[in-house]
Amino acid sequence: MSRRAEFESEHPEVHVLSADQAGRVDLVMGAVGWLGDEEQVTTCASLDGESSTVMRVELQELRGGWRTAVLKQSLPWLRRDESVAMPADRWRGERAFYAEVARVPEAAAHMPRLMAANEARSLLLLEDFRGASNLASLYRGGSLGDRAAQALGAFLRALRLGTRGTEEPDPANASMKALNHRMLFETPLASAMRGGDGFGPDGPVPDDAALDATEPGLGEAAAALRSDRAFTEAVSELGSRFLAVGASLVHGAFHPANWLLVPDGGVRVVDPQYGGWGDAEFDIGTGLAHLLLARQPEEVVAAFLSAAGGSEDAEEVESGVDRPLVARYAGVEIVRRLIGGGQLPLEAEAGFRCGLLETARTAVVSGRLEVLET
Incomplete structure (x- = not known):
C-alpha cells in the first residue's frame, strides 16, 4: 500500500486536496467555515509547491464580488514524489512562524498574512499576491536589483531585531x-x-560522474572535499550549532524560490515551513549563498548585506551579526547546492562551480568570505 493510500485509509476524514478538483476544495473550505454565506470556490490553480499542495483559489459571491487566497495542505509525503516521507506536523511550525512574525510589523509587511488554519486537515489559508512570480529566474541570468536586495535584507534585520531576547523560544518545528x-x-x-526513501525535497546526491558531466572536474573536487578532515569537522561543529535552539526567529529556507517579485516592484517572502528559532546568521548566510550562486552583481550583494546587518550602533551591539558565522553558513549552503541533492539550474561558465566550491570550503573552515570583508 502506498504512503498516501495508507494515510487515506487511516484518516478518511482528511480530504487530500488537488487544484484540479475545485468541487472538493469548495466542500472542504465550506466545512471548515472559510466561505461566506453566498460564496463558493469557482477555480483553483496549482502554484507548484514541491513539498506541499499549494493552490490559488478564486472565491466568488452570488452577488458578483470575488477574492482570491492561497490554500496550502501539508501531508506526510512529498507532493512531487509521494514515496518520500515528510514530517506530518510541519504545518504547525509554519503556523507558529506566522503568529510570531505578526508581532513584528516591519517583517510581517514582507510576508503573506495568515488568514486561517485548520489542524484536522493540515490546512493554511494565506493572503494571495496576484501577479507575483518567484525569483528563481536569478539562476538563469536575472538580476535582483538594489531595491529588492535591500528589501530582503531589511526583512531579515527586522526579523532578527524583532524576535531576539525571547527567554525560552518554543522549538515548534524540530x-x-x-x-x-x-x-x-x-x-x-x-x-x-x-x-530509496528519506532524502526529502533535495533528492539523492549525484555521483562524481554526474557532477563531472555538469562541470569537468567537479566530481574530483567533491571527492576531495568529502575527504578533507578540516572541512568535515568544521561542518559537523556548525551542524551541532544549527540544531540548537537559537536566539532569533529564522525563515529556514531563505532563497529565490521563496522570494516573490510583486507587480509594484516590491518583494515578498513566502514558505517558512523550515522556520523556527536559530541563528539569524543562518538566513543571512543562505541568502548570501544564493546571490553568489546566481552571480549577482557586487552592488546587489552589498545592498543585501548592508540592509541585513543594519548599522551596528549602540542599540544593536548585543544583537549584532557575526560575520564569520554568516560566512560558514553561506559555505555549507553553497556546498549543498553544488554537490548535494539540491542542484540548481545555474547558467555559469566553465570553472565557476569548482571555483565557488573552493571559496565555500574556505568560508566553512576559516569563517572568511571576501564579500563580507569589504
Whole structure:
C-alpha cells in the first residue's frame, strides 16, 4: 500500500486536496467555515509547491464580488514524489512562524498574512499576491536589483531585531529543522546514493560522474572535499550549532524560490515551513549563498548585506551579526547546492562551480568570505 493510500485509509476524514478538483476544495473550505454565506470556490490553480499542495483559489459571491487566497495542505509525503516521507506536523511550525512574525510589523509587511488554519486537515489559508512570480529566474541570468536586495535584507534585520531576547523560544518545528540539517550537513558529504526513501525535497546526491558531466572536474573536487578532515569537522561543529535552539526567529529556507517579485516592484517572502528559532546568521548566510550562486552583481550583494546587518550602533551591539558565522553558513549552503541533492539550474561558465566550491570550503573552515570583508 502506498504512503498516501495508507494515510487515506487511516484518516478518511482528511480530504487530500488537488487544484484540479475545485468541487472538493469548495466542500472542504465550506466545512471548515472559510466561505461566506453566498460564496463558493469557482477555480483553483496549482502554484507548484514541491513539498506541499499549494493552490490559488478564486472565491466568488452570488452577488458578483470575488477574492482570491492561497490554500496550502501539508501531508506526510512529498507532493512531487509521494514515496518520500515528510514530517506530518510541519504545518504547525509554519503556523507558529506566522503568529510570531505578526508581532513584528516591519517583517510581517514582507510576508503573506495568515488568514486561517485548520489542524484536522493540515490546512493554511494565506493572503494571495496576484501577479507575483518567484525569483528563481536569478539562476538563469536575472538580476535582483538594489531595491529588492535591500528589501530582503531589511526583512531579515527586522526579523532578527524583532524576535531576539525571547527567554525560552518554543522549538515548534524540530522535525523540519532535523530534515534541513540532514540536507545541509549530512547528505552533501555522503557517498552518492540512488533511490530509496528519506532524502526529502533535495533528492539523492549525484555521483562524481554526474557532477563531472555538469562541470569537468567537479566530481574530483567533491571527492576531495568529502575527504578533507578540516572541512568535515568544521561542518559537523556548525551542524551541532544549527540544531540548537537559537536566539532569533529564522525563515529556514531563505532563497529565490521563496522570494516573490510583486507587480509594484516590491518583494515578498513566502514558505517558512523550515522556520523556527536559530541563528539569524543562518538566513543571512543562505541568502548570501544564493546571490553568489546566481552571480549577482557586487552592488546587489552589498545592498543585501548592508540592509541585513543594519548599522551596528549602540542599540544593536548585543544583537549584532557575526560575520564569520554568516560566512560558514553561506559555505555549507553553497556546498549543498553544488554537490548535494539540491542542484540548481545555474547558467555559469566553465570553472565557476569548482571555483565557488573552493571559496565555500574556505568560508566553512576559516569563517572568511571576501564579500563580507569589504
